[in-house]
Amino acid sequence: MPTTAETIEQLSTGRDYKYGWSTDIEAETAPPGLDEGIVRFISGKKNEPEWMTEWRLKAYRHWLTMQEPVWPKVDYPPIDYQKVSYYSAPKKAGEGPRSLDEVDPKLLETYEKLGIPLSEQKILAGVVAVDAVFDSVSVATTFKGKLNELGIIFCSISEAIREHPELVKKYLGSVVPYTDNYFATLNSAVFSDGSFVYVPKGVRCPMELSTYFRINAENTGQFERTLIVADEGSYVSYLEGCTAPMRDENQLHAAVVELVALKGAEIKYSTVQNWYPGDENGKGGIYNFVTKRGICEEDAKISWTQVETGSAITWKYPSCILKGDNSIGEFYSVAVTNGAQQADTGTKMVHIGKNTTSTIISKGISAGRGQNSYRGLVQVNKRAKNSRNYTQCDSMLIGNKCGAHTFPYIDVRNNSAQVEHEATTTKIGEDQIFYCNQRGLSEEDAVSLIVNGFCKEVLAELPMEFAVEAQKLLGISLEGSVG
Amino acid sequence: MTTTMSPIDQYSDLFTRLAEQRTSDPKWLSGFRQAGLATFQKLGFPTQDLEEWRFTSVRPVAETAFSPAEPRHSVQASDIEPFLHAELTGPRLVFVNGRFDDGLSNVTDLPSGMTLGNLRTVISSDERFVSERLGKLTNNESAHFTALNNALFEDGLVLFVPSGTKVDQPIQVLFVTASEADPILTNPRNIFVFGAGSEAHIVETHVSLSENVYLTNAVTEVWMGERARADHYRIQRESESAFHFSTLRLYEESNSHFRSHNVDFGGAIVRNDSWGKLDGDNCEATINGLYVLRGRQHIDNHMWMEHVKENIPSHELYKGVLDDHSSAVFAGRIYVHPEAQKTDAKQTNQTLLLSDDARLNSMPQLEIYADDVKCTHGATVGQIDPVALFYLMSRAIDKETARNVLIHAFAADITERIRIDAVRKNIERTLRDRLLT
Incomplete structure (x- = not known):
């Protein structure tokens, strides 16, 4: 039966990156290289107070003492950190635009291509507020007024540093300290911008908060810093989407996301990541080294959902520290590697409080010459009585040149804990494809259908708008030219 | 030996002293030992910075000054009787402090062509058999304790089952440590070779006559010819103050099946490394383990199963019962080569924690490069x-x-x-x- 083989052939050969173009905007870019001067330059550019500059410098000095990690199962040529430019802002920065009309029309056009026309979304009945990040500076923030009424702060992190220093001081680095790991420390020194959310006590955020990240200028690193604080009994759902234009040079991306869920709060964080994955020979593409972590106080809940289809290299472990009693951590992930993509992704669930519960559902799909690894830690500390964890890792291989790997780490230190881990590896069966063909579906549609079914448990966790986009992305990522 | 000597120097010193007794060794063997020592000097003892040793500290081993085990003939049949399986009437080989004890052993009525004896004797009677196999399956570049064994091994079991031969009675091997107060070190070295279509069962037991501190560092290399069948039982009942390190290196040809069962009761720090290279179509491997610990015992089971050819099932089931402050590590890796289609691998680790102070680290891992495979792994941990x-x-x-x-x-x-x-x-x-x- 040649059909399956043909499909696989198609899958592993070329595909176009749908979002590959670049916008020609004059950017104000720092010269390549990193030293204390650059750190001060970035801090100065953002009119940051002295304590922030000091914090960055402490991080930078610590970074100098650190080694780049080698344990992830990914391969890439050594990065010359002195060749990266650590700051890039659209030139118009200075006075941030107050309304959409003031935003450079070229930017708006870019977003329109991405399918998030701001102007339209504004009209769209206030479902989604977008704090759009173009390269490093937040250019437009919508729905701020409406959120303000509820006391919710949703702004760029630079603004928060200026306007709400007491909150930022208290929580920045409280979940991911500046000494945490190589990339997080680098981020702490040079982070350019990102989002800040604060939801006050007992407030349920009425809309999904959303940010679109996009790397644009050539050879610039993108270092966002996101901090979300949900005060007691509040709820917020945050969406993050990423696409980046086509580049030849590898681009470095080292973001940090910190979530703080205070007593009884709930944070739902969803990501669709579609950075440029490089061509089928592994040339170009984004290096995505991200540290995401949340801390749960008593009765709090943090839920991570991610759909990772892009990037040449993904190194990402959204984690939950279940510090408070009865807190809950969840991780739902779909990771797709095709072409020469490599992903080493998973989660860490650290159970500290009593009766804490965590659930991990991970679906890895490998095609082409992609290498897909799940790496996760479930740690149950001594005090975490009656804790529960359930982990399920499923891998799917398409073609025989790819790899699917599972590296779970289970560390249990008390006997009332119950930890379960299961993993399976399968391929798309010829009989499944045949069944679909029989019913008039093309090979490509069949693959898309089967893969979407395989990922259903995770996709169901995404908010509606994202779920549709994610399903499309899965199709695009796997079907190459089919689109 | 002075107390200021670094752990590695101690072993170099030990090596030099032993070399004087080994002047009759053939040249290739001296070279082999020398290479082992050089590797060990380079590697030293593993530290917890190494991923493979992350949860097991061998500091107590490194800090103990061991002396070579002297041959001891005072062990009586009555001393070892409780550890023997009386019902097994087949061949029996007893090693005391690492050396073969002729008086306590009983090797008679072997099928024709079969070799069953101790390594020292076989080196002199059939040197080529040993030189062609010793160290051929071990990778000492990254294996600290194998390198140490290469340098210092005293004796061990050699088994060769000729093609088509079926050995009905299980072969019993007993490694007894009868140590004095001073910590001693033994390095048993075993070679099992199964000819095409042969079959045999081996029961290997490690025991101690005292509760002293000592180190057992065993290495076993196993070749499975086509269609060979072998059952291997390793029962470890060392002193609960002792250190036990054991490495199994398995090589399988097509249609063979090796079944290994490891049962661990003893040892203060125990590390078992099992490596299998499944290099023939339709061969099969089973590696099971049971560990029952108490006090402050620690065990680390590392398992690596490499599927090279097509249509190979492999099964690993490790179960543990941990009481008191004991701790256990399980790290399994199923590695499936791109050509190893139709692999059916199943890896499971289940642990029962009887005490609130017990600790478990489990890492059942899969590394898969072929698409038409069925690989599952699972880990559970909980109380009764x-x-x-x-x-x-x-x-x-x-x-x-x-x-x-x-x-x-x-x-x-x-x-x-x-x-x-x-x-x-x-x-x-x-x-x-x-x-x-």
Whole structure:
């Protein structure tokens, strides 16, 4: 039966990156290289107070003492950190635009291509507020007024540093300290911008908060810093989407996301990541080294959902520290590697409080010459009585040149804990494809259908708008030219 | 030996002293030992910075000054009787402090062409057999304790089963440590070669006559010819103050099947490395383990199963019962080569924590490069099911007994797979005694 083989052939050969173009905007870019001067330059550019500059410098000095990690199962040529430019802002920065009309029309056009026309979304009945990040500076923030009424702060992190220093001081680095790991420390020194959310006590955020990240200028690193604080009994759902234009040079991306869920709060964080994955020979593409972590106080809940289809290299472990009693951590992930993509992704669930519960559902799909690894830690500390964890890792291989790997780490230190881990590896069966063909579906549609079914448990966790986009992305990522 | 000597120097010193006794060694063997020492000097003792040793500290081993085990002839048949399986009437080989003890052993009526003896004797009687195999399956570049064994091994078991030969009676091997107060070091080295279509069963037991501190560092290399079948039982009942390191290197050709069962009761720090290279179509491998720990015992089971050819099932089931402050590590890796289609691999680690102070680290891992495979792994950890306990108690069984029944049932998954009645009963008895004390 040649059909399956043909499909696989198609899958592993070329595909176009749908979002590959670049916008020609004059950017104000720092010269390549990193030293204390650059750190001060970035801090100065953002009119940051002295304590922030000091914090960055402490991080930078610590970074100098650190080694780049080698344990992830990914391969890439050594990065010359002195060749990266650590700051890039659209030139118009200075006075941030107050309304959409003031935003450079070229930017708006870019977003329109991405399918998030701001102007339209504004009209769209206030479902989604977008704090759009173009390269490093937040250019437009919508729905701020409406959120303000509820006391919710949703702004760029630079603004928060200026306007709400007491909150930022208290929580920045409280979940991911500046000494945490190589990339997080680098981020702490040079982070350019990102989002800040604060939801006050007992407030349920009425809309999904959303940010679109996009790397644009050539050879610039993108270092966002996101901090979300949900005060007691509040709820917020945050969406993050990423696409980046086509580049030849590898681009470095080292973001940090910190979530703080205070007593009884709930944070739902969803990501669709579609950075440029490089061509089928592994040339170009984004290096995505991200540290995401949340801390749960008593009765709090943090839920991570991610759909990772892009990037040449993904190194990402959204984690939950279940510090408070009865807190809950969840991780739902779909990771797709095709072409020469490599992903080493998973989660860490650290159970500290009593009766804490965590659930991990991970679906890895490998095609082409992609290498897909799940790496996760479930740690149950001594005090975490009656804790529960359930982990399920499923891998799917398409073609025989790819790899699917599972590296779970289970560390249990008390006997009332119950930890379960299961993993399976399968391929798309010829009989499944045949069944679909029989019913008039093309090979490509069949693959898309089967893969979407395989990922259903995770996709169901995404908010509606994202779920549709994610399903499309899965199709695009796997079907190459089919689109 | 001065106390200021670094651990590595101690072994170089030991090596030099032993070399004087080994002047009759053939040249290739001296070279082999020398290379082992050089590697060990380079590697030293593993530290917890290494991923492979992350959860096991060998500091107590490195900090102990061991002296070479002197041959001891004072061990009587009555001393070892409790550790022998009396029901097994086949060949029996006893090693005392690492050296073959002729008087306690009984090797007669072997099928023609079969070799069963101790390594030292075989080196002189059939040097080529040993030189062609010794160290051929080990990768000492990254294996600290294998390198040490290469440099220092004293003796061990050599088994060659010729093609088509079936050995009916299980072969019993007993490694006895009868140490004085000073910590001693033994490095058993075993070679098992199974010819095409041959079949044999080996029961290997490690015991101690005292509760002293000592180090056993065993390395076993196994070749499975086409269609060969072998069952290997390794029962470890060392002193609970002792260090036990054991490495198994397995190579399988097509249609062969090697079944290994490791049961660990003893040792203060125990590390078992099992490596299998499944290099023939349709061969099969089974590696099972049961560990029952108490006090501050620590065990680290590392398992690496490499599927090279097509259509190979492999099964690994490791079950542990941890009491008191004991701790266990399980790290398994199933590695599937791109050509190893139709692989059917299953890896499971289940652990019962009896105490709140016990600790478990489990890392069942898969590394897969072929698409038409069925690979699953699973890990569970928990306490005795309170519902099951309640059920038994509601039938008027006291709590202690009910608990023991459930632990037995948990372990039965492994013990029931033991196909030699005498061995199974022996292990069940040891388990029962352990639970009652």
